[in-house]
Amino acid sequence: MFMAELAEDSEEDEEEEIENIPRLSYETINPLNVLSETAFKKHFRLNKECFLSLLEEITPFVRARRRCKLELKTKLLVTLLFYAHGSDQSILGSSFFCDMSQSSVSRSIEEITNALTSREIRFRRIRFPRNMRELSQRRARFSEATHIPGSIGVIDCTHVAIIPPNDDQQVFVNRKKYHSMNVQLICEENCWIMNANPNFPGSSHNDYIWGKSDISGILQQVYRENGGNFFLLGDSEYPLSPWLLTPLRNPSSEQEERFNNKFNSARSIIERCNRLLKNRFRCLLKHRVLRYQPKKAVAIILACCVLHNICVENHIEAPEEDEEFTNADLGIIKEGNNSLVERNPTAQNDLRAARQLRQLIIENNFL
Structure with missing residues (x-):
């Protein structure tokens, strides 16, 4: 010693x-x-x-x-x-x-x-609701802002380019053929990040990362133990569930069209969040490339998320979007719907409940 x-x-x-x-x-x-x-x-x-x-x-x-x-x-x-x-x-x-x-x-x-990225600072600055009271408050604020009752936030993934790692290089190659970390972000109506998960390599699909996410487990537990509607909004790449709603694939009425329009408007918040994050901290842009191995790249991404939230909390405006940023690749890679619905009775019941919940929201709010 x-x-x-x-x-x-x-x-x-x-x-x-x-x-x-x-x-x-x-x-x-x-x-x-x-x-x-x-x-x-x-x-x-x-x-x-x-x-x-x-x-x-x-x-x-x-x-x-x-x-x-x-x-x-x-x-x-x-x-x-x-x-x-x-x-x-x-x-x-x-x-x-x-x-x-x-x-x-x-x-x-x-x-x-x-x-x-120390535990104390990270958990203070990036914070998902930690009890039912906080979750209910979060739902009230986000639902009021988006007019989709029950929603608490919005989710998507963004890729951050890194140099080829020393080990398992192919696992980090995404669909656009560059090495990256696929970063899951969940944000509020004001683009404040309440969860960031940059731990998965670029080849990982968004729905796979969500399935492994602590937040997925938390919201599923809330649904099974407490009932009530607490769900995130995601695009069609994610599996529909009572704790993560997606838009209708083929809306067949004016009400359903209105729901999809409102849903897509709410989802644009996460796109704006990603844009703000990478405009503020351009080390995350694809052409800048984080020249670090994955472990250090993950830490830098989290640190940038911490600083982004400080900027949001203090109403610090983002820099102007110059030509370099306007032409930059922002790391959004759409992979189509890769999720498979499990055939076990619980998964089938969850899917049925999610469809019923979505239809109930449409009937009660988008007539």
Whole structure:
């Protein structure tokens, strides 16, 4: 145990010695003092007040390294710059506010990402309802916003490009033939993300990820134990169930057409959420490519979701959609309906109940 700790300290000392080698430097500035509020948000996506608040929030979760001269503030700034623009790490290190080696930038990104995705911060910032009271409140707000009674949020998946992993490369290749993580997002009416699951490789279908999701199990349990209508809205790629409704495939009346139109309008919220997330944090765009192995890519995606929610909570507007973003691939891959309805009696009963629930909503609200 002692030898392991000694080896770890030795490795840390070596890293810090490298980090503190004198470098040809130039005068740097403090963005908090020099940049306007607008310019600061353009570079770092947060306003100055939120930045300082976040700096205080993550401080207990960043391990201080001996003899490291970099301020935590600088580490957070360079990490936010990377998330926002996805630039090469050596370029980031030569930014206008810091003079850092590529290795220092890399360690900073890792430290800040680990802090943002710590259990305490992640569960505080990305939060699915945790009891029936919260679930009922969530249903009331979303149903009022979308006019689909019983709905609590909307779900979809988006792909984030990564470099070919060291292991099982083919599993990460999606239908568009690039390596990615397929990220399940569930959001509220204001695009606040209440669940993010970036743990599945690009070849995984959306309905498969949903079937393995904790949220699927939670809503199914709520349905079986408490009754009542609490469901998400998803597109036709998902299997219809009492806890996840999908639109009608072939509407045959004006009422059903109106329901589908309202449903699709509500579903557009998740498309807007994905668009906002990737516009704010362009390291997630396909052509930027996260140059990390899956484990670190997953952490960066979650960190960006945490920061996205901070922006939503504080009404921080997204940057303008420039030509680069307008022409970007946003990672939405539609695979058709791959879900198979199980033939066991419970699954058949659930499907029948979901169809009845959907028809009841149409008859009571879309006459």
